[in-house]
């Protein structure tokens with residue numbers, strides 16, 4: 001491996017790869033470049049404990065970590081260009097531009113939140129949540145809000161709705177799909193998660209947002225596609241994110257086609273189309289053993305990729321087989337999913353008390369995934385069954 005290793009993006013993926021390289025025995029120089037002014041922090045608490053005021057900035061590591069591990073963390077340093085032939089990146093920092101040379105380059109630049117079209121930047125009361133500054137702004141706005149509209153009932157929108165509800169703000173949650181989350185977890189499971197919203201917030205499904213309406217520079221309402229209007233002095237837009245890869249323009253580094261998730265095209269260990277340039281995390285589109293391409297936006301996926309990529313760079317072998325996993329916290333319950341089921345897989349509900357539930361997914365009789373709400377221990381015990389082909393009948397009746 002060539003030195004130094006330069007990492008672009010000081011979020012979860014950037015910090016994890018730096019940490020794994022150092023703890024794996026890499027002795028060379030590591031430079032970690034992040035465009036935000038904050039030291040690296042974790043994102044899952046942003047839509048949960050940060051909005052509710054139960055946490056402030058959830059730093060990924062204490063300041064000493066970077067010093068002790070000789071990781072040259074440079075915040076407020078935005079990479080604006082990559083030159084794979086010269087093995088350099090161009091960095092803008094404090095109004096100055098400089099070149100940083102790399103032996104190995106790792107791109108971990110995450111996503112930016114998608115904004116609602118047609119809303120002027122200077123309108124107050126309209127928010128997204130991707131950064132700590134976004135989350136603190138929502139927390140502040142919530143303290144004065146009389147009613148909130150959350151646009152989009154994906155995982156982040158759902159969590160924000162639950163957090164605002166916990167703060168006592170009346171919430172209308174608007175989702176164009178008939179069943180929230182059905183594209184990710186299937187229709188039946190989507191309905192079971194949706195029950196949680198129905199107990200707490202005004203959930204409008206099968207209806208889109210036509211316009212976010214402002215009066216005197218502040219948001220006042222949201223106009224829906226069925227002609228109705230929702231009054232709101234706080235609007236949180238949770239309509240997903242996209243990798244902002246303008247900094248790769250002209251680099252020749254291949255991007256994945258939109259139909260396979262977009263992002264930076266990588267092989268099965270994160271190598272891009274350019275020699276010595278790797279990518280991981282939400283911005284990376286890795287190829288699996290079947291040649292399929294995936295760009296995944298889950299915390300554990302990034303952690304697993306960082307372990308694989310560090311092993312690849314250090315020439316180590318990984319024996320541990322990761323099982324895909326994600327979680328979401330909503331209305332006091334932890335919703336978790338193990339495995340990678342297809343939304344059309346057969347669903348077997350093993351336990352359901354109206355709030356907490358556990359269910360298995362199967363395809364051709366084999367277990368493909370497990371989903372649960374509020375049953376953490378039980379769900380986690382099923383992990384070994386997903387590491388080897390297991391008939392779903394082995395779990396049913398347990």
Ligand SMILES: Cc1cc2nc3c(=O)[nH]c(=O)nc-3n(C[C@H](O)[C@H](O)[C@H](O)COP(=O)(O)OP(=O)(O)OC[C@H]3O[C@@H](n4cnc5c(N)ncnc54)[C@H](O)[C@@H]3O)c2cc1C
Pocket residue numbers: 008009010011012013014033034035036042043044045046047077078079080108109110111129130131156247280281282283296297298299300302325326327328329
């Ligand atoms: C609000 C929220 C809640 C979430 N909750 C959950 C959850 O409950 N469960 C779960 O499994 N996952 C959750 N996730 C997803 C998880 O946090 C992400 O998968 C993870 O953070 C991705 O890590 P990353 O390193 O790829 O990107 P990020 O963590 O986004 O880090 C990328 C960093 O790169 C920086 N950057 C971008 N471009 C440049 C550039 N050109 N130069 C320098 N720096 C740059 C960005 O500013 C950012 O700081 C949540 C995400 C969000 C936003």
